Amino acid sequence: MTSHPDPLLVVEDLAKSYGGVHAVQNVSLSIPRGSLTGLIGPNGAGKSTVLGMIAGYIRPDRGTIELDGEDIAGLPAHRVARSGVTRTFQAASVFNRMTVLENLLLGVPPWKGESIASALAGRRRWRNQERAQLDHAESLLERLRLRALADTYAGELSGGQKRLVEIGRAMMSRPHLMLLDEPMAGVSRTLAPVIEGLIAELREEGMTVVLIEHELGLVERLCSPVIVLAQGRVLMQGEMDEARADPEVRRAYLVG
Amino acid sequence: MSAATQYYIATILVFICVDVIASWGLDIQFGVTGVLNFAYILFQAFGAYVAAVLSLGSSSANGGFQHYLVGLTLPFPLPILGAMLAGAGLAALVGLITLRRLRSDYQAMVMLVISVVATIVVTSSIGLFNGSAGLSLIPNPAFTWGSFSRQTQTWFFVGFCVACMLVVGLFMYALVYSPFGRLLRGVRENEAGIEAMGRSATRARLQVFVIGGALAALSGALLAEFIGAWAPSEWLYPETFVFFTAVIVGGRGSVSGVALGAALVGVGVQQAVQYLPIGSDPTVLAAMEWIITGLLTLAFLWVRPQGLLPERRRRLSRRTRPEMNATALEKAIGT
Amino acid sequence: MSEFVSALGFGVVTAAILAISAVGFTLQFSVTNVFNLAFGSVMTISGFVAYWLNQLGLDIWLAMGVAALCGGLLSLAINELIYGPFIRHGLNLFGMVIVTISVGLIADHSLQAVVGPSFFSYNAPAGKAVNLAGFVLTRQELIIIGIAIVLTGLVQVALQRTRTGRAMRGLSVNPALARGCGVPVRRVIAIAWFVSGVLAAVGGVALFLDISTFTATTGSEFLIVIIAAAVLGGVGSPRGAILGALVVGIVTEVGAAYWNPELKDVLAFGVLIVVLLVRPQGLFSQLATERALAR
Numbered sequence: 001m002t003s004h005p006d007p008l009l010v011v012e013d014l015a016k017s018y019g020g021v022h023a024v025q026n027v028s029l030s031i032p033r034g035s036l037t038g039l040i041g042p043n044g045a046g047k048s049t050v051l052g053m054i055a056g057y058i059r060p061d062r063g064t065i066e067l068d069g070e071d072i073a074g075l076p077a078h079r080v081a082r083s084g085v086t087r088t089f090q091a092a093s094v095f096n097r098m099t100v101l102e103n104l105l106l107g108v109p110p111w112k113g114e115s116i117a118s119a120l121a122g123r124r125r126w127r128n129q130e131r132a133q134l135d136h137a138e139s140l141l142e143r144l145r146l147r148a149l150a151d152t153y154a155g156e157l158s159g160g161q162k163r164l165v166e167i168g169r170a171m172m173s174r175p176h177l178m179l180l181d182e183p184m185a186g187v188s189r190t191l192a193p194v195i196e197g198l199i200a201e202l203r204e205e206g207m208t209v210v211l212i213e214h215e216l217g218l219v220e221r222l223c224s225p226v227i228v229l230a231q232g233r234v235l236m237q238g239e240m241d242e243a244r245a246d247p248e249v250r251r252a253y254l255v256g
Numbered sequence: 257m258s259a260a261t262q263y264y265i266a267t268i269l270v271f272i273c274v275d276v277i278a279s280w281g282l283d284i285q286f287g288v289t290g291v292l293n294f295a296y297i298l299f300q301a302f303g304a305y306v307a308a309v310l311s312l313g314s315s316s317a318n319g320g321f322q323h324y325l326v327g328l329t330l331p332f333p334l335p336i337l338g339a340m341l342a343g344a345g346l347a348a349l350v351g352l353i354t355l356r357r358l359r360s361d362y363q364a365m366v367m368l369v370i371s372v373v374a375t376i377v378v379t380s381s382i383g384l385f386n387g388s389a390g391l392s393l394i395p396n397p398a399f400t401w402g403s404f405s406r407q408t409q410t411w412f413f414v415g416f417c418v419a420c421m422l423v424v425g426l427f428m429y430a431l432v433y434s435p436f437g438r439l440l441r442g443v444r445e446n447e448a449g450i451e452a453m454g455r456s457a458t459r460a461r462l463q464v465f466v467i468g469g470a471l472a473a474l475s476g477a478l479l480a481e482f483i484g485a486w487a488p489s490e491w492l493y494p495e496t497f498v499f500f501t502a503v504i505v506g507g508r509g510s511v512s513g514v515a516l517g518a519a520l521v522g523v524g525v526q527q528a529v530q531y532l533p534i535g536s537d538p539t540v541l542a543a544m545e546w547i548i549t550g551l552l553t554l555a556f557l558w559v560r561p562q563g564l565l566p567e568r569r570r571r572l573s574r575r576t577r578p579e580m581n582a583t584a585l586e587k588a589i590g591t
Numbered sequence: 592m593s594e595f596v597s598a599l600g601f602g603v604v605t606a607a608i609l610a611i612s613a614v615g616f617t618l619q620f621s622v623t624n625v626f627n628l629a630f631g632s633v634m635t636i637s638g639f640v641a642y643w644l645n646q647l648g649l650d651i652w653l654a655m656g657v658a659a660l661c662g663g664l665l666s667l668a669i670n671e672l673i674y675g676p677f678i679r680h681g682l683n684l685f686g687m688v689i690v691t692i693s694v695g696l697i698a699d700h701s702l703q704a705v706v707g708p709s710f711f712s713y714n715a716p717a718g719k720a721v722n723l724a725g726f727v728l729t730r731q732e733l734i735i736i737g738i739a740i741v742l743t744g745l746v747q748v749a750l751q752r753t754r755t756g757r758a759m760r761g762l763s764v765n766p767a768l769a770r771g772c773g774v775p776v777r778r779v780i781a782i783a784w785f786v787s788g789v790l791a792a793v794g795g796v797a798l799f800l801d802i803s804t805f806t807a808t809t810g811s812e813f814l815i816v817i818i819a820a821a822v823l824g825g826v827g828s829p830r831g832a833i834l835g836a837l838v839v840g841i842v843t844e845v846g847a848a849y850w851n852p853e854l855k856d857v858l859a860f861g862v863l864i865v866v867l868l869v870r871p872q873g874l875f876s877q878l879a880t881e882r883a884l885a886r
Contacts, residue, residue, distance in 0.1 A: 057448070081454035093449030095442050101572045105435075106442045110454050116463060119434035120427070126435055134572060150573035169453070292685055353868065361626050361688050365818060366867045372815050373860045380854060497692055504689075543704035550697035557686055558677065 008033040008177060008208045009054070014063030014073075016049055023049045025232045027063070031177070031210055036203040038223030038240070039212045042253050045229040047212045048090070051179050054210075055087040056080035067177065082110070084176035090185050092162035096155030100146060100165050103154050104137035105130070107172030137172065144168050144198070160191025167198060178202065180211045184218065196222065216240075228252070262407065266414045268523060270482050273417035274475045275522030276515045277424050279502040281471030286500065287508035287567075288432060289464045290444030292360055294496055295350065295367035296472060298374050301491035302346050303339040303473025304480035308391045310335035311481070322386045322393075332397035333416075336477040343473020344466045351465035355458055371493040379488050390487020397481055417478050424471060428511045431467075433570075440464060441509065494546070498522065501553045507563025516565055525549060598848035599841060600726040606840025607739035608797045612813075613820040613832035614743050615790025619666075621763035621827035622783040625674060625687050628814065629695035633669075633788055634795030635810030636702060637662035641796045642711055651715035652734070655796040659789045666788020667781060669694060695811055703807035710804040735797045742793065743833055746786070750829065755782055763827055816843075816856060819863035838862075 007030040014027040024046040031037050039047050052058035054065055056077035065073040072080050081087075095103050112118060113126030141147045144164050149157065154165055163183055170178055183199070184192055200222055202209055213219050219226060220240045228235040228243050230252035236243060243249050278300055285291040305324075313329040315322055330338065354366050379388045396409045397416070404412070431437055440460055442450040447457045480486040498521060506517020529544045530536075556563065616630050637658040644654035677690050718730025728736075750756035758779045761769040770776055798813055799805040820839040824831025839859050847855035 055452070057451075076456070077448075077451040078454050078456045081452055087452050089448060089452075093446045093452065095445035095449060097445055097567070098438070098441055099570060099572065102438055102441075102570055105572075106438060106450065106453055106455075111435075114435040114439050114455075116431065116436055116467075119431050119436040122430070123434075130435065134574070138573065147573075151569065151571045153569065166449075169449075173454070290685070292688070356868065361684050362867060364685075364688055365626065365822070366864055369815055369819070369860050369863055369867075373857055373864070376854065376857050376860075380851070494696060497689075497696065500689060501693075539708045540704045543700040546696050546700040547704070550693040550700075553689060553693040554673070554697075557682065557690060558680065561682075561686070 006033045007031060008068060009210075010064075010066040011050075011054070012064045012066075014050065014053060014065065015061045016046075016053060016058060017061060022232050024053070024060075027229070027232070027234050029227050029234055029237055031208060032225070034203075034206050034208055035225065036199065036209045036211060036223050038219040038226040039210055039229065040214075040216065040219055040226060040243075041229035041235075044231070045252075046232040047229050048181055049232075050229065051087065051181055051210070051212060054080075055085060055179055084173075085179065086170040086173060086175040086177075087179035088163070088166050088170060088181055088183060090182045092159070092166045092186070094154040094157075094162050094165050094169070097153060099151045100141070100154055100157070101134065101137055101150045103165050103169050104140060104172055105133055107169035108133050108136075109173045133172075140168050140171060145194070158188060158191070159186030160188045160195065163187050163195055164191070164198070167195070171202075176208060178207055178209045180209060180213075182212055182214065184213060184215055259407065263410065266410050267482075268527075269414050270417050270478070271523050271526075272519050273421040274479045274482075275502065275518040276421055277478070278472055278475035279499050279506070279514050279518035279522070280424060280428050280511070281468040281475065282499045283503050283509065283511075283514040284428070284431065284440075284464050284471070285468040287503045287510075287514060288437065288444065289440040289461060290360075291355070291461050291464060292364035293367055293465070293468065294364045294493075295371040295374075296468070296499055297491045297493065297495040298350075298371045299343050299347055299469045299472035300476035300479070300495075301374075301486070303343045303476030304486040304490075305385045305391065305476075306342040306473070307335040307339040307477035308394045308480050308486055309385070310338045311395055311397070312391065312393070322389075322391060323383050324385050324391060325383070335397075336474065336481070339473045339477035340470045343476070344470040346473075347466045347469025348462070351462045351469075355461045355465060368493060371496065375488055375492060388488055390485060390489075391480075392485040394480055394484045394486070396484070413482060417482075420474065420478065424474070425511065425515070432509070432511055444509075497553075498549055501549050503563075504561070505552055505556050505563060507565040507567060508561075509567035510563065510565050513563050513565030513567070517563065521549060521552065525552075594848055595845065596725050597727065598845045600728055600732075601848075602841035602844035603726070604728070604732045604735060604801060604840075605844055606837045607736045608794055608801055609817060609820045609836035609840050610739050610743050610833045611790050611797060612794030612817045613824070613836045614746055614829045615787040615794060616817050617821040617824070617826055617832040618746065618759070618790070618829050619783050619787035620821070621829075622759050623670075623674075623780055624684075624766075625678075626691065627674075627787075628688065628691040629669060629698060630787070630791055630817070631811035631814030632695045632698035632702075633662050633666050633791040633810070634798065634813070635805075635807060636665060636698060636795075637788075637792030638795035638799045638805060638810065639702065639706065639711075639807075640792075642713060642799070645714050651713050651796070651800065655793060658796055659792045662792025662795070663785040663789040666791060667785045670781070670784040699808055699811055706807055708806065710806055711799075712804050713800055715800060731800060735800065738793065738797065742790065743829070746790075746829055755779060759783055815863075816859050819859045822863055823866050 009031040012028050014024055016024045027050055039050070041047055049058060053060045056072070056075050056079065060073050063073060064071050067083055067085065070083070072083060095106065111129065113129050118125045138147070138150065141150055146161065146164060149161065154162060157165065163186070167183070180199070183195055187195060196218060199209065199211070211223060223240065225238055226240045226243050227237045228249050235248050235252060236246055282293065282296050285293045309324050309326045310328050310330045312327060314327040315324050350370060354363060378385055381387065385391060397413060439455060443457045443460045450457055502517040502521040503514050505521055506515065507513025525545055525548050529541050529548065532544060534540055534544060612634065616627070619627055640661045641651065641654040641658040644657055645651050673694055674687070674690065677687065682690065715731065720727050720729050721733060750760055758769065758774045761774060762776065762779060795810055799809065816839065820835040821832050823838060824833070824835030839862065842862065843855050843859045846858045
């Protein structure tokens with residue numbers, strides 16, 4: 001494992017098994033600040049499990065996950081999110097029977113106006129703040145070129161559009177770390193470049209991103225470094241061309 | 257208008273208010289947040305019992321033929337407020353125990369079983385709420401302020417019920433169409449997604465469980481004080497599903513929709529059944545009410561799951577533009 | 592001591608009835624992933640079919656056989672005509688539970704409208720009491736236990752040895768994979784519903800025999816105890832259901848003998864609640880773990 005001078009996330013000896021099946025075994029890795037790291041490997045390598053543990057959806061059997069020095073291993077998902085980590089899911093986790101704008105509004109960090117007390121105190125309490133959030137959301141929609149869909153139910157969108165909304169929602173809280181689990185899943189060929197462009201822009205703006213993706217071309221274009229997982233272990237962490245040349249990696253992809 | 261007709265109208269009005277309040281309570285849990293509370297009737301029952309024991313006075317009075325806990329004679333409206341607090345408390349307890357990371361239908365099973373257990377426990381523990389005989393001779397609330405004619409008492413109570421319903425209605429509107437309401441719908445739509453946004457789904461569920469519990473208890477308290485009696489036969493576990501039907505038929509998540517559903521399914525069905533050509537055997541009539549309720553649920557889930565008055569779409573964008581069809585947009589911009 | 596033995600005897604009979612029913616319930620759940628709360632209604636209706644045949648003079652055991660067939664067909668019909676269409680319509684898990692409850696309510700109350708609220712009994716002599724290793728059981732009770740052993744044994748064997756049985760196990764573990772491997776999904780599911788209905792019917796008649804008097808809602812009232820047994824053993828595991836039935840049957844009867852007979856069912860339910868909260872996958876099932884916690 002190569003250590004980087006300024007890691008945002010350091011994972012040590014992470015492990016998870018399900019009744020005898022070792023999904024993840026002593027995985028250690030570090031994510032450099034401001035990087036767009038690719039997490040790749042054959043099916044069943046444990047990539048989603050690692051992501052799930054970092055994001056707090058899966059409880060690790062052991063190991064530490066340090067975000068900016070603070071151990072977040074074992075914390076529930078919503079607490080991890082509050083520490084500045086957001087994630088997307090293979091099946092876009094948008095809120096179907098709510099409009100795109102409402103989806104984005106739920107992306108802002110939890111705020112006082114969302115409480116029962118505020119609701120009962122009346123619109124005046126939260127109207128102004130909501131307006132500001134709406135402004136932010138609408139300009140984000142502008143950027144995503146989805147403005148015309150602002151009042152459309154998210155459930156009616158195409159796969160790619162849902163993904164854009166999901167990433168947009170994640171962007172609303174200006175997170176420190178964004179975890180993208182197969183963002184290209186279910187995305188049409190027309191929208192794929194848009195999403196790829198968006199991810200590249202995020203990196204340029206200084207966001208730290210970890211990306212699980214099967215399409216290796218995309219990984220090669222965007223990601224540096226790249227972490228290869230196979231059968232629950234880290235095979236290597238480095239650049240994409242190093243990975244291509246590595247014999248262990250080639251074997252894993254052929255066999256796994 | 258004859259006294260009998262007056263009483264009949266008063267009864268209908270009270271039942272409508274009670275059913276609407278109760279259905280709203282379930283709506284905030286199930287319609288808005290997606291919690292399958294299959295023990296809902298338990299909270300209405302608890303509210304009814306608590307209101308009763310807070311107005312009946314000591315159990316040894318009246319010849320001591322009823323046995324129950326506590327036994328105070330609090331002035332109106334304290335028994336009802338007490339009932340709401342008790343309902344909220346019970347909901348907090350049940351919610352803390354059951355609202356864990358269980359698959360939703362397993363969770364629903366636990367609640368169903370709790371409802372059944374409660375019936376058995378109350379029926380067999382006479383000292384609790386007088387067992388299967390239940391409580392009776394619950395005094396009409398106006399009684400505590402002085403003696404009025406029977407009619408005045410009744411109409412006063414009807415007025416009070418309507419007032420309660422209006423207040424609860426305002427409460428529901430405030431809650432559902434607020435950022436908090438948005439959060440609840442997020443929990444309903446995609447729990448993993450809402451957690452990824454830093455919000456705890458379990459906490460939100462617990463909150464609506466308590467709110468719904470209080471509303472259910474309020475409806476129970478009003479019902480018990482009006483009828484003057486309350487027994488286990490009023491709250492067998494299938495009763496919960498009448499409220500589910502009301503919410504589904506009226507419109508999940510829609511405040512006005514659920515109110516309509518409650519009036520139709522609660523009171524409407526009960527009245528309509530009497531006009532069917534099936535005779536007047538009470539068992540058959542009661543069975544027919546259940547059959548119609550079940551058929552309504554199936555029909556609406558099949559044809560119109562969003563209900564009669566569906567949840568409104570919130571149009572929040574400020575600049576008015578024609579809403580484009582999603583695929584047309586893709587084609588137009590070339591993205 | 593003899594009180595204990597006699598309670599244990601009752602427990603074994605209850606366990607037998609529970610085993611038949613719980614296996615039926617859990618088998619269908621494992622294959623279709625639907626919590627069928629109309630199961631109790633199928634039990635009741637089949638029990639009444641046996642009653643009417645019995646009233647016409649048919650021996651109760653033969654009536655049970657006919658009722659078993661009716662139960663299977665009824666269960667199959669409910670799935671083909673109601674559940675299947677709703678599932679294909681896109682209704683999710685929440686909705687399906689409500690659908691099954693509605694079907695149960697409609698069935699129970701339709702039956703009640705027809706037969707009324709009275710209590711009914713079979714025309715079936717209990718038979719001579721037999722002393723078997725200290726247990727005193729009537730001929731009727733022995734036959735019930737025998738049927739339970741045979742039926743649950745057959746189900747177990749069928750699941751392991753027959754192609755349909757293996758297909759069912761495949762569907763329950765990994766539906767997508769099973770479909771991909773060319774399993775005739777619709778047919779296997781139909782068979783599962785039919786078998787589940789047969790077991791519900793036999794369980795229903797056995798239940799009515801055991802408790803002597805029954806009404807139009809008896810089956811649905813018993814359903815919760817069945818769910819307790821199935822969940823205890825691990826929903827979706829027929830073997831677990833049998834063990835769960837034994838535990839629930841014996842614990843409730845022994846508890847009733849030594850504690851308060853009225854609270855007999857509370858014991859079963861208390862066990863169920865604790866199990867669901869502490870270990871929702873039940874005591875025996877690996878598969879049920881994912882099901883219980885997944886969304």
